[in-house]
Amino acid sequence: MSDVVESGTDELDMFVPLVTSIPGVAPELVRIAEQYWDLVDIDADIGPRWQYGVREIDTAGWGRRLHVIAAAGARATLTDIACPECDQPLRLRTRTDLATLVTGGRASCVDCDPRMGEAIDLILDPARAVKRARAYERESLQRAQSEARCQWIDRCDEIIATCHPVTLVEDFPGPAALRTELAVLAFLRYAPSQGPLTPLVHWQQHLHPDIAQETVLLGDAVATGLLGIHPDSPPDAFVWKQSYDEALRAANGDLVALAHPALTSHYYPARAVFYARHGTSTATALANTDEWLACWLAHPDRMKIEQERAELLDVAGELMADEAVRFFNMQLERHHLPPTPANHRRRLHDALQKAALHRTLGQLFSLGYRAARNAAASAQEHQRAPLANMSTHGVNRFEGDAHRAAAEPDWRINGFPTLYGMELAAMTRTLFLTVLDLNPLSTSGTEIARIVTADSAPPVDQDHAPSQQQPRPGDIPAPRAPDDQPANASTTANRS
Numbered sequence: 001m002s003d004v005v006e007s008g009t010d011e012l013d014m015f016v017p018l019v020t021s022i023p024g025v026a027p028e029l030v031r032i033a034e035q036y037w038d039l040v041d042i043d044a045d046i047g048p049r050w051q052y053g054v055r056e057i058d059t060a061g062w063g064r065r066l067h068v069i070a071a072a073g074a075r076a077t078l079t080d081i082a083c084p085e086c087d088q089p090l091r092l093r094t095r096t097d098l099a100t101l102v103t104g105g106r107a108s109c110v111d112c113d114p115r116m117g118e119a120i121d122l123i124l125d126p127a128r129a130v131k132r133a134r135a136y137e138r139e140s141l142q143r144a145q146s147e148a149r150c151q152w153i154d155r156c157d158e159i160i161a162t163c164h165p166v167t168l169v170e171d172f173p174g175p176a177a178l179r180t181e182l183a184v185l186a187f188l189r190y191a192p193s194q195g196p197l198t199p200l201v202h203w204q205q206h207l208h209p210d211i212a213q214e215t216v217l218l219g220d221a222v223a224t225g226l227l228g229i230h231p232d233s234p235p236d237a238f239v240w241k242q243s244y245d246e247a248l249r250a251a252n253g254d255l256v257a258l259a260h261p262a263l264t265s266h267y268y269p270a271r272a273v274f275y276a277r278h279g280t281s282t283a284t285a286l287a288n289t290d291e292w293l294a295c296w297l298a299h300p301d302r303m304k305i306e307q308e309r310a311e312l313l314d315v316a317g318e319l320m321a322d323e324a325v326r327f328f329n330m331q332l333e334r335h336h337l338p339p340t341p342a343n344h345r346r347r348l349h350d351a352l353q354k355a356a357l358h359r360t361l362g363q364l365f366s367l368g369y370r371a372a373r374n375a376a377a378s379a380q381e382h383q384r385a386p387l388a389n390m391s392t393h394g395v396n397r398f399e400g401d402a403h404r405a406a407a408e409p410d411w412r413i414n415g416f417p418t419l420y421g422m423e424l425a426a427m428t429r430t431l432f433l434t435v436l437d438l439n440p441l442s443t444s445g446t447e448i449a450r451i452v453t454a455d456s457a458p459p460v461d462q463d464h465a466p467s468q469q470q471p472r473p474g475d476i477p478a479p480r481a482p483d484d485q486p487a488n489a490s491t492t493a494n495r496s
């Protein structure tokens with residue numbers, strides 16, 4: 001502590017400058033000079049310590065060279081030290097000069113440096129005043145606009161918190177489609193983080209193998225009350241009546257006349273933060289919903305219902321077909337060919353979904369691999385033909401093979417036993433590995449149908465027989481429609 005001194009206590013006292021303003025200059029220059037030379041103390045080891053860092057001092061449009069601006073506003077004089085050039089009391093040029101003097105170095109005064117004189121004259125030149133005023137006005141406007149934008153975002157966050165509070169409910173929701181329930185279970189299981197659940201847009205993995213289905217499924221999950229929109233969702237997860245820039249244009253740039261942000265009922269499911277709703281806290285709700293869905297998705301009671309069984313097979317076929325299309329597109333890309341043309345996608349998907357009733361995903365991948373290789377060979381043969389035509393050629397081959405695979409059960413296809421370079425979507429993994437406990441690559445639709453039918457076969461205790469309406473496992477509370485659904489769960493846009 002001994003080497004830190006207050007001004008006026010020992011030999012370091014001679015380095016404390018006396019600051020005197022220059023008469024007649026703009027008060028702002030004096031203020032800047034006073035802040036520049038506002039000394040806290042001088043430490044014998046580390047030198048002078050200043051009240052304001054140079055970046056903290058607002059130069060109010062007077063330029064960037066702070067020591068010159070300070071010299072235009074005031075003199076900082078060391079009365080006990082003489083300038084080696086003019087022999088007058090030393091008038092400091094810069095903070096650095098003072099530090100040099102403290103450590104025994106030499107420095108001459110501001111008035112003995114002709115370049116400083118020129119620079120000060122430039123600062124004080126009346127011709128520059130207009131330019132300076134404009135620059136300052138521009139800076140002030142930018143600062144005000146940036147503050148207004150921050151306030152706008154804060155206001156958006158407040159509105160989201162008010163419109164989408166966390167609402168937990170005791171009971172599980174009313175009937176939801178098996179497909180939606182599977183999507184929710186996959187979402188809970190595969191979200192990179194659970195506290196809070198990572199928005200889909202930040203996932204590395206697909207939720208559904210067809211990206212276009214993902215926002216629809218999440219919208220359905222919210223509409224049925226399985227998931228809620230969390231108040232921590234970012235503003236860009238919602239559609240606003242006006243963006244900040246639109247509001248600023250509408251107000252002709254007048255920040256005072258700026259409208260307040262207003263939420264519409266639309267949002268972007270892939271960007272929203274979701275939470276599970278059925279529990280006493282978001283953490284228990286997550287565990288409850290996970291447990292309930294995992295138990296209920298292929299529960300024997302549910303699989304007794306023909307319609308539910310059909311839906312399970314339909315979802316399995318859909319996922320297998322979309323995985324096969326995705327795999328095929330990746331193979332085309334590997335051969336530098338464009339993906340399946342949009343107008344052929346549905347047809348190919350339908351053919352693959354039919355094939356999936358009889359064949360395994362590994363077999364569909366094998367067909368896709370061959371079709372893409374075939375397209376690549378054609379591209380080699382017909383080097384002048386458009387590449388899109390070659391992809392279409394591959395699509396036709398894949399589709400034809402899919403039809404044959406469905407129609408000719410005896411047609412032998414060696415399926416891919418393992419998958420390289422591609423990860424199955426979260427829903428596909430959840431359906432096969434969690435719900436059905438079957439190998440996703442080596443299980444055919446026929447086998448799934450056989451297993452779920454067999455599982456549902458044992459006779460049921462009549463007291464616990466499922467109702468024809470919407471059966472639920474006996475140890476789980478009967479469904480009740482939640483009374484606090486979000487106002488509007490319409491899905492607006494896709495994952496960007």
Ligand SMILES: [Zn+2]
Pocket residue numbers: 083084085086087088108109110111112
């Ligand atoms: Zn001098």
